[in-house]
């Protein structure tokens with residue numbers, strides 16, 4: 253042992269000196285010690301509440317469609333959590349929305365054989381009024397023109413109409429890439445493209461669009477609309493809103509939709525039974541949840557945490573935007589515990605109705621000009637469960653100085669792989685930070701690693717608790733808490749000077765800063 257230890261020590265020393273002997277290629281120097289940073293990390297790692305909060309929100313409450321009772325339940329839950337942590341919180345009304353409550357969807361194939369099918373109503377879909385409705389399944393035919401469509405239309409009476417194309421494969425592209433022959437992959441992709449184009453043509457020839465077709469079919473007496481919005485990930489379908497006003501619109505998993513489609517195509521006369529419950533609950537008020545830790549030196553300057561609270565309701569909104577929500581909740585809890593007397597006021601906004609057009613945050617910007625005018629910085633997270641790997645200066649000329657300064661306080665392991673872009677561009681309306689950027693206030697997006705967000709979980713039925721990568725979310729809570737702490741402590745107020753935006757290649761004109769957009773204060777009623 254005695255001989256091994258000095259040898260080991262010498263070896264370790266060598267490793268350490270190698271690691272630090274290679275600047276600028278080695279790791280950046282470690283952040284200087286800061287007791288508050290240490291306390292943030294300790295609390296986040298030794299007393300994490302993320303799993304518990306995630307379970308309560310995603311499993312205990314569930315999806316949070318704007319105007320649904322679950323959205324309201326979530327707002328009340330968030331206020332209760334903040335109150336338990338000693339942080340004053342409130343639900344601020346910003347508008348009104350069509351109220352709708354999802355009930356059961358039971359779908360069975362009853363002919364030519366029996367199988368329970370996997371699917372659900374779209375959001376805001378009408379139900380079957382307490383009954384089980386049985387009918388033949390027909391495919392939207394390929395008409396010569398809209399006159400032929402109109403002639404066929406009366407025949408849909410009492411039938412369920414399939415309005416999505418039949419996917420040629422239920423395997424994700426990854427799977428093809430792993431096992432398929434190159435020629436087979438190319439053939440499949442070409443077939444899929446051709447089918448997609450042909451299907452778009454088929455819809456166009458009816459003289460309708462995917463948006464208007466369902467209403468025409470229901471007015472002709474269809475029993476229901478059946479579709480399948482496959483997201484190119486096994487088992488994953490995107491679930492948006494229904495267009496029908498009287499009969500249900502249901503989305504089926506690719507496997508079951510393909511089964512019905514092929515049976516209908518081969519003349520095997522499939523029939524399905526559908527029981528869909530849902531409830532219209534009138535026009536309901538909609539809210540943002542806002543919580544606050546008052547500043548001691550500059551209480552009228554603000555640092556904000558930001559994440560939308562609403563979701564689509566195919567899954568439980570776990571990564572869109574349950575994870576952004578968890579980051580902000582946890583960062584607030586930690587900050588209150590280890591940094592209870594910030595120099596500037598810390599605010600968090602859990603926005604309602606991002607999914608229908610950033611309405612909650614746009615309304616907040618409109619309703620609180622005094623906060624927007626005195627905003628030191630806002631940090632928004634809304635692209636899934638991954639570690640934050642990108643922060644852009646969002647077009648603010650001096651963002652480089654302050655964001656870089658704040659980031660030096662973050663220990664390397666919590667900013668691994670993090671890239672910054674300065675001055676960056678203000679960007680479009682991708683998420684709620686854009687509402688603030690449009691108003692000229694320094695709002696930043698904490699942009700994360702994808703974990704196949706776009707195909708796997710974004711707006712899909714598979715956006716559930718089990719997809720959360722808690723280590724990454726914990727990383728983000730630590731990063732956010734440190735950035736907020738630094739933005740609060742910074743002796744300087746952040747500059748809002750805008751950079752000159754690059755020439756727009758489409759127009760040849762200099763790029764324009766995005767304009768402030770009005771929120772929709774009353775929606776979902778048309």
Ligand SMILES: [Zn+2]
Nearest residue numbers: 560572573634
């Ligand atoms: Zn989102």
